[in-house]
Amino acid sequence: MKSIKTYVYYLLVIAVMGCSETKKQMDFEVFETSANGNKLSKISTFEILKVSATITLLPEQTYQTITGFGGAFTEASAYLLNKLSKANRDTILKAYFAKDGARYSLTRTHMNSCDFSLSQYSYSPVEDDVNLEHFTIEADKDDLIPMIKDAMAFSEDGFKIFASPWTAAPWMKDNNHWVGGKLLPKYYNTWALFFSKYIDAYKSEGIDIWGFTVENEPHGNGNNWESMHFTPQEMTHFVQNYLGPKLEADGKGDKIILGYDQNRAGLKEWVDEMYKDEASSKYFDGTAIHWYESTYDFFPEALQYAHNKAPNKYLIETEGCVDSEVPKWQDDAWYWKKEATDWGWDWASEEEKYLHPKYAPVNRYARDIIGCLNNWVDGWVDWNMVLDRQGGPNWFKNWCVAPVIVDPDADEVYFTPLYYTMAHFSKYIRPEAKIIGLENSDKDLMLTSALNTDGSIAVVIFNETEKPKSINLILNDKTVEFSIDAKAIQTVVIPKNK
Template identity: 25%
Template sequence: MNNKFFFGIAGYALLLCVNGCATSVQINQPADNYITTGNKQFLLAKQAPISAETSARGAVIKIDKRVRYQKFIGAGAAITDATAINLNRLDAPSKERVLNELFSRGGLGFSFTRLTIGGSDFSDRHYSFSDKKGEFSLSTIKDTIIPIAKEAKRINPALTIMATPWSAPSWMKTTDSMIGGTLRRENYDDFADYLLRYTDEMGKAGVKVSMLTIQNEPDFSPPDYPGMKLSPQDRADFLKNHLGPKMGTRKDTPKILEWDHNWDKPEQPLAVLNDDGARKYLTGVAWHCYAGNVATQNEIHNAHPEMETYFTECSGGEWNKSFSDSFVWQMDNLIIGSTNAWAKGVLMWNLALDENYGPHLGGCGNCFGVISINSKTKEITRDSEYYSFGHLSKFVMPGAVRIGSTQDIAGLKNVAFQNPDGSIALLVLNKTDSKQAFSAQIASKYYNAELLPFSAITIIFK
């Protein structure tokens, strides 16, 4: 998207900044900046400040605070059962240090996370919170996920928590199992009650769930871990005739997001969004990275600009051991690509795994977490996910607004945000194998920089 006014559908897509926008800060001070290089020479490393100049050197990225897009809620990763198990292997002071490193504003500043409603492939057993009709208990996670989510929220009060089921409880399904099958039609109300009971009980436990999706990856039926296919027609029926009406009688209900699956099948969320009865209960659409292209987010936004966009799952793994390749791909597609395609929040999958890529039960046997905690030595390893997401979450605050910046510059990708305090964060990625010079222009001032091959920089203009 270029820095010209982009109108999407009937001008809805763009908000112009008029009286009251936070644009009064005068950008003249030297700009702080942090870089990560593909060769690991620099890892979120602070560099010498960049001074304002009167002329440009290299390609110009013009930042326009008047062109304003979506409001950002944050970036982060999921607190899965595996995450909780690994963090709980640490002694109390070490766990506190790690959580502060990940969630505090002095650390990475993660302000978005995802919880699983019951077991997933990254659990040590497959479970739900309701073993039979009329029963419900959070006992499985009361000493694991719940205290970690509460501590993360204490460290960062701006933390937004979403939650997703991998499967309905076994007794509601055609397979009578957490694995495979679909939801029995006579149990649609039971499943709606289950989701709402979960948010109620989590709230009572001190964990406010602000967003829900009704099914993780509803077009995929895993053979060895919890999953459940739900067609677009079934999801629309469930929303408009079961979950939605039950939500309408309540005072404080979470936002509901559609899809929570890959970029490659936009026709599925479109089918649900085009159903008027279902759409009125939806707030937005959630996306995963495992198939398709991030540009699909633009397609859905343009068709339904009233819907919010969130990116909610991606994982690196042993299939790509190159730090440089993984880092560049994540910056290109998730950090810059997804936010330029309207994402208000961006999530990786597991926050913490061990040296054996788990614990897990079925599913991915070689996925990476944002961090790895060695189960024997307790050593912490930070891989590409840590640094790519850090370039966003550490410097772009909840409540920041994406603003205009010149796109389509050969070899360079970028996105810009204005923070609530008026400061501006510009993220730039050099995808090429050669050094690239560029200049960030704000009004009549130029901030000139050179970016090493396969590297990213975040520049903060105060």
């Protein structure tokens, strides 16, 4: 009898031990940005409600490797920084690039002018200068280059820079105009040389260029600001026979070349052409995409198609912003409300109006970045880092919103909720991280997770609903319960499992 009791006792001990093992607590930190006022705030106490979501992390399931997150160096942003006091200028750059800031790791800039320039200019100002003997980046030396160099000084980890042309100089184009038109075939060699010269010119300023997109928005932009048109066939021909070979011949074959660089709805025809065969795909390192086809729908099917067409190539979102809006100043609530419109609210065709609803700016960013990361995108780059209260300066008066808004006359700075939204990803999901699998029981939550190279895991959770939610997070044999506020984004950081 005693032996039977002892046996039962040991069974109970084993069962209890097993239960305690499954409920072992994990170390974790939670950072939240919310409509209720949190701004990447560390949360240590939680209102535990009835568990509404169970999230199970699956680190053995790995997907794409992260290239980085960040924003764009534009002449508009750089000009504004130069109008601020040194203290405020440094505050902004540290907030974006320093270790205790957003730690931006992937950035963009423009070659020649763009809509967010003060005027239209080119590095090749002399007509028919086919050998680019008069190539000059003098226009960038007052504002743009100092901004980049100061950002480099504040960044301990460093960051990648890729450059994008909006257009060649008018004299190289068939319409002899800044807007629209096509590159004349007789200048294909000159235009390829332009990229090589740009690398050298920026290198002489102490700035290494990681790569390029071949052309910003090759479909054009409604004949508004600087643009130059390519078909998929024309761009592929230019890269395959001119740009790629030129960079290779000049010892710059390591520079990244990203094709396309426009909205996701057009991805299929472009990747079909770019990656048609070994010859066409040789010099393309990846595909660049924008979000303006819809800032609500992130087009998962198109992203999946692009990845499957070239699974070993980059797939980077290179531009997104809340466009066609004058920013709201010192009004955090607006960034959480479904009041913002985009260009398509007024201009999209009737059959495409549904893609352009009024939608909260924070929701656009959080929804799109998470949707992208869950569909093979490896980098996400915002547009202007800094704009003024009008949403400029912009020579075309194409007003937009940036994460940081400034009033240069009053020397004031406003970090909008979009800044903190970006930081939820850029600060905690580092370059070379791997997106990992997860299971989520709550369809109203959007989330993604990544395993960093230091062994830590970052889980980004977006609660778009009007209700707070309690979450049970499970990783292997450990679990933790916490809550997320209504209309909030959280990053949960789990240190390396020791």
